[in-house]
Amino acid sequence: MRKTLIKLAPMLKLTRVTTAFGAVANLWFIILWARFNEEETGTEIVMNTPLGILLGGGLIAGVGLYAFGMSLNDLLDVHRDRALGKSASPIVDGSASIELAVCMVAATLMLAVLGAMIFGSGALLITLMLAGAILVFNVLGKFIPGIGMVLLSVIYAGHMLIPDLWVQFLLPVWLVMTHAMIVTGLAQHLGRRSPPISKRAVVFASVGWAMCSLILLAMALSRMGEHGLWPDYVPMSAGLYPLGCMIAFALMIYRRYKKVGVGPALGEKISRYGSIWPALYACGWFAGSGLWTAFGIMVSLTVIGFIVMTVLRELYSLIEHPVGYRL
Secondary structure: HHHHHOOOHHHHHHHHHHHOOOHHHHHHHHHHHHHOOOOOOOOHHHHHHHHHHHHHHHHHHHHHHHHHHHHHHHHHOOHHHHHHHHOOOOOOOOOHHHHHHHHHHHHHHHHHHHHHHHHHHHHHHHHHHHHHHHHHHHHOOOHHHHHHHHHHHHHHHHHHOOOOOOOOOOOHHHHHHHHHHHHHHHHHHHHOOOOOOHHHHHHHHHHHHHHHHHHHHHHHHHHHHHHHOOOOOOOOOHHHHHHHHHHHHHHHHHHHHHHHHOHHHHHHHHHHHHHHHHHHHHHHHHHHHHOHHHHHHHHHHHHHHHHHHHHHHHHHHHHHOOOOOOO
8 A cells, every 4th residue: 555655646746636626626516506506507518418427527627637737837847946945846855757747747638638528629628728828827927926816816717617618607706716816815925935926916916806807797797687696596695605615714814824924834724725615615605505415415525525635645744754663
């Protein structure tokens, strides 16, 4: 068992799959929302394909695209990480080679494309566009915070729409987009990451977020008229559950801030928990809308994902720092 984990550890560290279930939850939310909400006019593929196949495709596409971004990040930043002495990078610490990183970038992109193919040519096109956006973010966006925050939030929103671009209720997409921008900004600022966020970057990111919000609003209105922002079939009380999750996330950040203070440790915590919080938003929307079957499926994903993340992190620790006996 330990030998197998030692062989897999470099690939798992490169792809960060332990935190990918938040990305999977975004795709599953759209699939389950369209299938279990009678008022939604989902695509023919989403409405008629067996649910297990759809969820499998969402899992493959979500993990593939997320792992592609993580692997590409380590590959493109290898020289910078070595110069800064970032031992957290698996390439820098020697646990993974550049050749392995190249293979993982290609393999995960093909995996994302394979998963997206289940949802049709439109989903495939969106996936390839998102892969291009991830490339631009890693080459340019993360070094210019004003652009990076906007680009990353758009990537998360677009990632959510892979299964069904024509979903009518777009407020959950807006929430995930906004969440991604806030998490990115807080992790950069409170984590004391380089480059720092300037006032000009904050203004640029705010304008970009406002423009993206207007685009989503226009899409919603074009699909359902004046009821596009909040359709009649969604109870107004449904918004209280995601709101509660937002408050819980803010309290979690505050607690971590009081415990560890500003710095890289806080930035890492914000990024890690921020990547899995969309799963809780999805659970909240389903619970608030009374879609209990979908809620059960999403809760199962969240629980299993959290357990897998915790177990793998503990196994990483045992591999890197094995327990021994002192004579």
